[in-house]
Amino acid sequence: MTILDEIVANRRKEIEQVKSHVSLAELKKQIPADRKGNSLKKRLLNPEASGIIAEFKRKSPSKGIINDKVTPEVVTKGYVTAGASGISVLTDKSYFGGSLDDFAKVREANPETPILRKDFMVDEYQIYEASVVKADVILLIAAVLTKEEIERFTTLAHKLGLEVLLELHAEEELQKVDPRVDLIGINNRNLKDFTVDLDHSIQMLEKLPAEAVKIAESGISDPETVEHLRKSGFHGFLMGENFMKQEHPAEACREFINALKR
Numbered sequence: 001m002t003i004l005d006e007i008v009a010n011r012r013k014e015i016e017q018v019k020s021h022v023s024l025a026e027l028k029k030q031i032p033a034d035r036k037g038n039s040l041k042k043r044l045l046n047p048e049a050s051g052i053i054a055e056f057k058r059k060s061p062s063k064g065i066i067n068d069k070v071t072p073e074v075v076t077k078g079y080v081t082a083g084a085s086g087i088s089v090l091t092d093k094s095y096f097g098g099s100l101d102d103f104a105k106v107r108e109a110n111p112e113t114p115i116l117r118k119d120f121m122v123d124e125y126q127i128y129e130a131s132v133v134k135a136d137v138i139l140l141i142a143a144v145l146t147k148e149e150i151e152r153f154t155t156l157a158h159k160l161g162l163e164v165l166l167e168l169h170a171e172e173e174l175q176k177v178d179p180r181v182d183l184i185g186i187n188n189r190n191l192k193d194f195t196v197d198l199d200h201s202i203q204m205l206e207k208l209p210a211e212a213v214k215i216a217e218s219g220i221s222d223p224e225t226v227e228h229l230r231k232s233g234f235h236g237f238l239m240g241e242n243f244m245k246q247e248h249p250a251e252a253c254r255e256f257i258n259a260l261k262r
């Protein structure tokens with residue numbers, strides 16, 4: 001069993017428990033009316049944008065505790081002031097120490113910024129939850145979903161006004177790409193042994209649809225890498241640990257963005 005299988009199995013159990021407290025019908029009643037979201041896709045297509053999607057992540061299966069001293073609203077407000085194009089918030093509690101409560105705080109602190117609900121989405125219920133906390137984007141991980149689920153979840157997300165970031169790890173997942181997804185992410189982290197291979201993103205890039213808005217994810221720690229990935233054709237760069245491991249993550253983000261050649 002890989003760590004991804006373990007996380008997903010746990011997530012399925014947790015969702016059933018949540019549903020036993022708040023039914024889908026009750027959850028749907030909490031969806032805010034007439035909300036106009038912030039498009040991450042549009043932000044990343046702006047040539048002036050840094051392209052950095054800065055993540056709030058307390059811990060991870062690969063690193064254990066990264067930073068448990070900071071608060072989501074303070075860090076993410078700082079990320080936005082630093083020039084991040086978007087924010088990612090982990091909402092898985094068991095493996096990443098996140099929550100929907102964190103997400104709600106980040107949303108309140110950053111009303112105009114595109115925010116990704118970063119989680120292991122395996123049930124439509126989670127997409128409704130994302131809508132209730134006013135997410136702008138949800139993550140779908142191709143490795144844990146069928147092509148049919150990706151299509152169905154994309155239809156629902158769009159109906160609720162959410163963008164979809166489809167994450168790929170391997171070439172064989174390319175056949176699952178639904179042309180309607182808004183963004184395609186390539187994760188550099190091998191989820192079996194946690195090794196990070198940045199060349200992996202570049203190798204996968206040429207196999208993606210030319211018109212796709214593309215995001216390189218994981219293991220990015222220096223501005224030269226971002227420049228290289230940008231020149232290769234990526235529009236966005238998802239970064240968590242490099243900022244979160246610092247005492248002041250937003251300050252690290254500001255220095256990083258300032259060092260990017262624009």
Ligand SMILES: O=C(O)c1ccccc1NCC(=O)[C@H](O)[C@H](O)COP(=O)(O)O
Nearest residue numbers: 060061062217218219220238239240241
């Ligand atoms: O980060 C992990 O250890 C991890 C393990 C298993 C599944 C997912 C995992 N991370 C989620 C992410 O995609 C990253 O948080 C995100 O890409 C940022 O990566 P990084 O900059 O390396 O923190």
